[in-house]
Amino acid sequence: MLNYQKRIAEWLIQYRWIGIVLALLTFAVAWPSAQKLEFDRSITAMFDPSDPTLxxxxxxxxxxxxxxxxxxxxxxxxxxxxxxxxxxxxxxxxxxxxxxxxxxxxxxxxxxxxxxxxxxxxxxxxxxxxxxxxxxxxxxxxxxxxxxxxxxxxxxxxxxxxxxxxxxxxxxxxxxxxxxxxxxxxxxxxxxxxxxxxxxxxxxxxxxxxxxxxxGEPVLIEEAFALIERDGVWLATLTLSLLSLVVLVSLLDLRLVALSIVVIGWAVTMTQATMQWMGTELSLVSTILAAITTVITVTSVLHIGVRFRIVRRRQGSSRTAAFTALSMLMLPIALTCATDAAGFAALGVSRILPVRQFGIMIAIAATAVLLGLALIGPLLLSAPSMALLSSPFTRIRRSFLEPLQRAIHRGCLIVAKFSVQHFTWIAIACLAMSVFIALGWQRVETETSFLKNFRDDSSLVKSYERVEDEFGGAGVWDVLIDAPAEVGSSFLKKVRKLEHELRRVDVDGARLSKVLSLADADSVLSRVTLMRLLAAKTRLAGMQQTMPVFYQALMTEPLDEETRRLRLMIRSEEDLDANQKMKLIAEVERVVAASEVGKTAKVTGYYVLMARLIDGLIDDGWRCFFASAVLVWLLLVVSGRSIKRATIALAINLLPALLVISAIGLLGSKVNMGSAMIAAVSIGLSIDGSVHFLASYRRMIARGRSTKQSATHASAAIGVPMIFATLALVIGFGGLATSEFVPTATFGVLVAATLVVGTIVNLTVLPSLIAKAD
Known part of the structure; x- marks a missing residue:
């Protein structure tokens, strides 16, 4: 395998000019298409076209x-x-x-x-x-x-x-x-x-x-999209800046910074162009494309850069250092990109269209990062030195950077050695984490009121509170009823009977604050003796003339010779929890279906769409989590040819998400839209360290070292790039905590927490379990 990797690395360096030409040509072709990709801000873009709700x-x-x-x-x-x-x-x-x-x-x-x-x-x-x-x-x-x-x-x-x-x-x-x-x-x-x-x-x-x-629900959706789009730009800018700074400070080589930036730009452009060619538009969750692409790229560049600098310092030749770094890390980086792609591709099992598209998009981006590193990396790495060698930078490197890296390396070595030699303590820690997860898991609740996605002190929330206090509900939804082409008094009487039943609906204190239709207007007109003597169709015709907007909003013209559609406009409180909302919708559907005019009626509207969207996101989070785990596990088994090691690595990378979500339950908080997908996403973000550890571990085993020595030194080898990358990512994603959109803030905080926990368990628990298992 190593000889095969060496031949590919030599081939990439030998034909590096062809690679860069291919990269430029593909970029030139993709750029115009990438600029045509649009951001769809509509609520309907969140649903599959075949969804009955849509x-x-x-x-x-x-x-x-x-x-x-x-x-x-x-x-x-x-x-x-x-x-x-x-x-x-x-x-x-x-x-x-x-x-x-x-x-x-x-x-x-x-x-x-x-x-x-x-x-x-x-x-x-x-x-x-x-x-x-x-x-x-x-x-x-x-x-x-x-x-x-x-x-x-x-x-x-x-x-x-x-x-x-x-x-x-x-x-x-x-x-x-x-x-x-x-x-x-x-x-x-x-x-x-x-x-x-x-x-x-x-x-x-x-x-x-x-x-x-x-x-109104359209205002909530519009505000949410605006905040998410802004947060996506902020996250991409912050993440790219911080990670580029980490690469520069830790490696002091502009080539590696340039490699990161160029590959990120190329991969994002190729991904956007591919999505445009597929006829897909960016939607709610697509705004973090650049940030996730930056994470995948820079973590790979950091691993390459650390190995590149070691060889460069020992042998002096950029080409030799590039060859060695690529031949040693080509397989683990390819596997890292593949596991990232598999982890995010698992989102394809979601019932929410943008989540599926997001999974496909990040899978394409991970593949594009790998191709970009293969096409662009050999030329930049083997180019003349661009290291910062001037006197100030030399002093910084010798007096601060190199001692810091050596200290981190020694610290990782000591921690890994302790973990490997004291398996009992690691086993106790794993048991304690399992108990913590079991306790927290039972207390996890979901928060799916869309209004709760905004901070309590925001002007939007205060507006809703005032309106709900004064008007009794800001949630607007509808019932569509088949009506005869010529509407008569008997039909309107049946509609009023249905309205009466709807006004009596009570689900754990949740009620409809308003039920309104043309039947009510007809009833009002009938209070006058002269009007009462007229036929219902005559009264409705008069209503059409005097209040055309109201009439057209609640009654269609005949759709055929026998049928037209009547609309009931319903109002209810927006600030209800998911359970109440879904029960209220279900009860309304039951009452409508049981009525004389509701056999073919449909309950719909913004309120219903949003309630089912959020409920679907929460349910899909766990489905995607398990699908992601299965796909990553299969990939690890195939690449490492070891079910035992793949199972251990997967279990280690499930821990961070499970621990973080359990902590939410124990702290009394609720899982919202921002945390719904964190479990599935976290596997793709944290698996990188495990992949590089297993690759380094296998190399050391092949050289004849013992399992304990191999596990200890493999952990120390990945420590420096992993800790530097985690630090930058924690700051970058943690910066989202200030977002006015609560799911974005939650997502940022949980990703940061998951990365920290993932780094700790990958540097402690993973080497101990692998050494013990082998």
Missing amino acids: QSYQQLQSEFGGNAVVMLVYHDADLWSDDGIARNQAITAQVAAVEGVTGVLSPSVLNAAVKQIRPGSFLTGSEPLLNRRDPISRGFDQMFVGYTHSPDHAHGAVVAMLDPGNTQAAIQGMRDVVSGLESNDTNPDRSSTSETTADEQNAIDLTLIDDIDLV
Whole structure:
């Protein structure tokens, strides 16, 4: 095997110019495609096209158009007054003018509808909606309370329905409206939606409103994507900077820094181009591509660099040092990249589309890193010296760096020797870790409220708290019901019966705060004797004329000669735990299916999508973890030709994730989106040390050393690059702890903790168990 590695290393160095030309040519071809890869920020990108949950939501999109609902909520002590309605009308006009907003509903829109329904309402001397003696006004007030206004009439809302294809622009436009209202520097232009004159419009005083909030599931998703995208750039920049600094400081050779940077850039470009050729878009979890690629590349370069410097110092020739380093480390680096690829490829068993794509993407990146090192490494390593040999750097190397590396090497040697010679203590430690895992595992709980993904002191969370307190729930979802092409009173009566049953739903205290449909509007209109005498289809036709946005949002035109679709809009609390959310959704589905009109009905909407997305992520975390373990184990068995050693190495690298997650349980915290995939990802991040240890161990056994000597010196040999890399990675991933998006912060902290634990067990437990087993 060693002769085979030497021949390949010699061949790579001999044809290094061909290798660099191939690297440049492939980069030139891939670069344009890599730039076309786009970041898909939609919630639908998180689901497989065949997922029934997504298909129901897409039906809602196609049949009702703008269905993503966002609420602009504000406090106005005099909302239920003529001036309050005028202020709401001014705000409604601004929201309606935003690009991507397909329709709005608000107290002023209701007021205009009542004015059309009751033409003589102007005789009351005030806005029609405020007439408490009128049954239509009272009915609309009761029907939309908790939706367009709070029960105490001190908070108003402009409910905006967004174009699903233009959600990002619509939310940004509504944020601009909020900013303008908060700064009081905008006079609304209501010329297209108001009957007031210019002088009257200018007299509207919007300074009387306060506590302006923008809420809705689309806002949560948009904010989460923005934070994740920003965190991904920050992580990539920080990780690359720190690891490059580690390479420079530990090796004092610019060639190795250049090798790291060039291979990372080449591998990321090739990966992005490949994903674009495959027709894939970047999604939620794809933003850490550059960071993971940096980790895989720099850890390999550190191992090459340490061996390169040792040979270079002894023999002086860059070519000889490059040949020796490549021939000794080619196999373990190839195996490291392969195990990384296998570990992440295991994410392919996930039911969440972006997680599967992420696994494929990192597997491609790991393969690209290996190819990049093979094509670019030989030329840079065998080039004339680029070591920092000037007097200051020489003094730094001799007075600080070399003594530090020798001290780390001696420390690793001492620790490994103790571990190998005192197996009993290692066995006791392993037993203690097993007990710790067993105790913590039982207490692990999941946190899947999407609102909990943001810090408690964030403005977004505070907005939701205010809205849920005043309106009773900010979670919006829907029920789609098949209706006859000609809707009659009997059908609407059945719908109202279903609504009554839904309002009675109670799951451990979780209830629906609002159930709304055209059947309610028809009921309100029927309170007037003249209206009651009309046919239901006539009343609905009048509703279509007076409130077209409301009608179109809740009823489609006939889809064929017999059928159209009716929509029930449901509201519930956003801040519910996963168990309550899933039970509430299941109970609503049961009640709907048991109703007279619900045999073919579908429960869908943003609320349902997000609840099932997070629940799926948690479940998939463990499925991917075990798949990753199996794939890595098989690869270790095939490459090392030893089931015993492969099993020990795998067990050692399962420990870090299990210990960290158990610690979460014992500390009373919950597993969230950020920690859901940490178990599967951690195997790919921590297995590198084990691979290099086993390669070094086999070489020393082949030279005739004893098992204990081989295990001790193999551990010491990997200690310096492993500790340096871990230090930089811990700082890099730990830097995410400050993120405003809680899953990102959790992911960073857990990765850092897992890397630390992984380094410790790889330098202590692994050599002891391998020596004992052999």
